[in-house]
Amino acid sequence: MSSTPNQAAEAAKLMKNASAFLLDIEGTTTSISFVKDKLFPYVRENLATYLKENWAEASFQGVLKKLVEQAKADVEAKMEGAVALDDEEESPEKAQDAVKNNVLWMMDADRKAGALKLLQAQMYVKGYEAGSLKGHLYDDVEPQFKKWNEDGKKIYIYSSGNVEAQKLLFKNSEAGDVSALIADYFDTDMGAKVEKESYTKIAEKIGKPIGEVLFFTDIVKEADAATEAGMPVILLEREGNAPLTEADKTKYTVISSFKIEVEEEEVPAKKQKLDVDAKPAEEEKKAEEETMEVQLEEKKVEEKETETEISEEKKESNSTNGVHHKNGTEEKTNGSEDKSNGEEKESNGTEEKTNGESKEEEKSEESAAQKTVSPTKKVVTDEAAGDAPQVAAE
Template sequence: MATLELTNIKAIVTDIEGTTTDIAFVQDVLFPYAYQALPAFVRRHSESPEVAAQLEAVKLEMGQPDAAMDALIDQLLLWIDTDQKVTPLKALQGMVWIQGYETGDFTAHLYDDVAPNLQRWAAAGKALYVYSSGSVQAQKLLFAHTPAGDLTPLFSDYFDTRIGHKREVASYAQIVQKVGLPADTILFLSDIVEELDAAREAGLQTVQLVRPGTESSQAHPTVTDFNQLVL
């Protein structure tokens, strides 16, 4: 097995979908579950402060401050249908997924190489972070309900689109500030070239994960799984 050796890595920021987790889990399990359960969920919990705040954010995104509940639900479902990375949708999906995980409707998918390497890196003193377009809540839920058990204690922090979109350099500059380490000591792992481009422009080291179905790029170092990384 070919390996990729990287030096002076003190922190690792990992993407989820297509990097730690099969895209099919998100596309074929999480999204359909949210699509089916979300309408009843928002109607039932619309008066709770957490849900109400997100529904107000949906109205702002729509530019319709007086939108009725039916219109809000239609917009949320449209965003799911078109795979839009809209922050209030992601927050509401995370709330819906809680019930799915907690009732055992599904367990999070991780590639087999992920948990052992996350544990190894953490034991070696590497600070671990997640940066995903899914909400922080959804990230924590996923890593708390894996076949390897609850992995959330391994991570120092989580970032979502509230810090910025994943193809923008400024997002990674903010993450560097939050991590509090020199940018060139932070490794970003993702399957998406445009995300890696933005991270590299912010000074981070980058590696593309070429999982099944991912097209390899010549623009960044590549590996097919975490076992190939020597840090």
């Protein structure tokens, strides 16, 4: 009997997500046979002796009162076979016989009455103290409890058995005292295990969101109640437990041990060969992708560096343009001076041109004068032969 790979994986996931664990005892942490074949027979065999020896004890008188109240309620409810109890019996012997018959009737009917569980717990104390009883735990329970504690996840017990009886079982187990691994215990004082309100109360008592408390049980009706309350559930399929239907296994995650081993599904030989052949190609593809990622990163770095360089060049260019603008202003000023000098030169040129024109006019007049004088000289020359002194005297 073992969990399927899918069930084991789902159980592992539920355990991982839970922050606290709530566990049933019978059929979950402890075999049903221990309860039915050890604990219950111990009560049956030692009930008469226990009543006789503890009848006058104050602790038992408190239990007796509860048993009488329960018996009256059963008779009023007209439960078949109900045994009435009268706390005013004529003799202790008759009263003890009536109590014995009432207790055995409830045990035969598998009643979960609080008064019955309280009496059983008191009797278990005697059995554990005497060494007649040793609490049974499945082999996977104690190691798993330790692991959960190491993981910081708290463990709680919820059973129809009285809290005191629960503590005795874990304190006096075949694996030793494991009670230190358990944070707290709950019994039917929190409500019946088939009622959703019971699980809501327990979650509130624990102080955890109900969705974070994982409940383990072997009883489908209990699982249904917890689920209805919003508490996740794992069913235990232990040897000796009532068989689960296929519908139960479909509805709930089912395991046969707390030791969960999530294994990969077996791969057919042909598929394994294909996977081996494909491995180099996959590795090559992975290497190419890694190379592309490196190149992409390098490109990003280069682009960033380029952007930085462009930004610096822009800053430098702006700084240089500022200097050129200043020089341009100076050049413009010099240009204005050159223009002014040019105008002065042009003015001088004009003056020189005027002077030139005056000189040419003088030269022209001289030339004209010379032309006027020349005929006279010729006349003089011509006349010189005859009367030169006269001409000269003029």
